[in-house]
Amino acid sequence: MGSSSGKVLPESSAKSGYFCTIKSVVELRKVKKLDGERCKPNPHACLWRWRSDNRASKEGNSKEVTEPVPLEERLRNPNAKFRAKFDPRITARYDIKALIGRGSFSRVVRAEHRRTRKPFAIKLLEVRGREGHEACQAELGILRRVNHANIIRLAEVFETPHRVYLVLELATGGELLERVVARGTFRECDATRALVMVASGLCYLHTLGVIHRDLKPENLLYYHPGQDSRLIITDFGLACWDNKSSDRKECKTSETKDWALRTLCGTPEYLAPEMLARRPISSAVDMWALGVITYILLSGSLPFDHNSRPRLFRAILRGNYSFHGNPWNSVSTLAKSFIERLLTLDPNDRMTAEDALKHPWLVSMAASSSNKNLHRSISRNLQQRASQASSRCPSSSSAPGSKIAMRSGSRPGSGPRLGVGDRSQCSLKIAT
Numbered sequence: 001m002g003s004s005s006g007k008v009l010p011e012s013s014a015k016s017g018y019f020c021t022i023k024s025v026v027e028l029r030k031v032k033k034l035d036g037e038r039c040k041p042n043p044h045a046c047l048w049r050w051r052s053d054n055r056a057s058k059e060g061n062s063k064e065v066t067e068p069v070p071l072e073e074r075l076r077n078p079n080a081k082f083r084a085k086f087d088p089r090i091t092a093r094y095d096i097k098a099l100i101g102r103g104s105f106s107r108v109v110r111a112e113h114r115r116t117r118k119p120f121a122i123k124l125l126e127v128r129g130r131e132g133h134e135a136c137q138a139e140l141g142i143l144r145r146v147n148h149a150n151i152i153r154l155a156e157v158f159e160t161p162h163r164v165y166l167v168l169e170l171a172t173g174g175e176l177l178e179r180v181v182a183r184g185t186f187r188e189c190d191a192t193r194a195l196v197m198v199a200s201g202l203c204y205l206h207t208l209g210v211i212h213r214d215l216k217p218e219n220l221l222y223y224h225p226g227q228d229s230r231l232i233i234t235d236f237g238l239a240c241w242d243n244k245s246s247d248r249k250e251c252k253t254s255e256t257k258d259w260a261l262r263t264l265c266g267t268p269e270y271l272a273p274e275m276l277a278r279r280p281i282s283s284a285v286d287m288w289a290l291g292v293i294t295y296i297l298l299s300g301s302l303p304f305d306h307n308s309r310p311r312l313f314r315a316i317l318r319g320n321y322s323f324h325g326n327p328w329n330s331v332s333t334l335a336k337s338f339i340e341r342l343l344t345l346d347p348n349d350r351m352t353a354e355d356a357l358k359h360p361w362l363v364s365m366a367a368s369s370s371n372k373n374l375h376r377s378i379s380r381n382l383q384q385r386a387s388q389a390s391s392r393c394p395s396s397s398s399a400p401g402s403k404i405a406m407r408s409g410s411r412p413g414s415g416p417r418l419g420v421g422d423r424s425q426c427s428l429k430i431a432t
């Protein structure tokens, strides 16, 4: 984030009541040595914990209760409510600007580092109970390990007993589908441009042994509003380590919490059949999701689209989708083959991220494919889907399984670029 390194240094931190745990650095090095692989961890991510005996706590600033914000203050300053959720020691370091996203146990805000003036996104996670703590540590462990141009970068972490604050690079370019809609034209080569970046990010993650498990268009953000922006994979809330590649906290298909999260509250349209069948999962689940995303990107509609969950699940388990209707008659055979190789029922037969990056459709950047403008059909299909969803569930703009969601809320303005050193051999660098 920021124009140089995105690194936020401890800046005489001990004095101000922080300390950076050396443990995190040691751990990262150890993991790297064990894996012996090419992908290097993010050396900048630094874990901070509040000292229990620090000056701030003596001053009574360490309590984690959210102070109620008086109505008058709320009217005067609409940001006051979520600002109050931030520990005073965070607000001493960062100026909280605006809420840019929210989940059940999390908020994402745009913030500015007070000293450097660099913009960041801060994700606040409410940690409840042992399970919540474990899930949060898993997310943290993964974020601290990753370092790739197409993966969100973690700058620093602040932990208190019931909250975790992730300081992340600020992506200001909007979501993938927002950009598709905002453009006047959309051709296959535009889709391949985006997909190369997602596949590069996935290739890096999978080489590292990380499965994202929640890949969907809302979690794909452009770093800046320019045409040449890189696309970034975000939201590692459900990510886990692949059983095969590591002995760290692995993915269990039957983890009931994850299951409920994904199927009851989440977006089951992207679930791979092996997840629904509760079979062992692998990085192939992300590749299935990439197939769903590609289908959406080229048509504005979902490959598996049913109002009823049982019908939806049946369709996924049978791999029942088609290329009927608009704009599929204008889409190339190569593009359809790319989707077919991802929406393959047997995870062992499905393309890997490496295979995807070698697929002729991506390699040629659709040069020999259809050059038709798909924009009108895609926008119409997306719009139709959204209005069907809101009439089905008017109270919720992100009702489970009801629409191809696009994140709502204020979009941050353009931020400076992060000079990123891409260390992955999987990457095909085409954007800044």
Ligand code: PIT
Pocket: 100, 101, 108, 120, 121, 123, 139, 143, 152, 168, 169, 170, 171, 172, 221, 234, 235, 236, 237
């Ligand atoms: C941004 C802008 C934005 C959202 C995010 C970052 C969120 C990032 C994120 C969320 C996670 C996670 C990692 C990163 O595990 O609108 O710069 O849940």
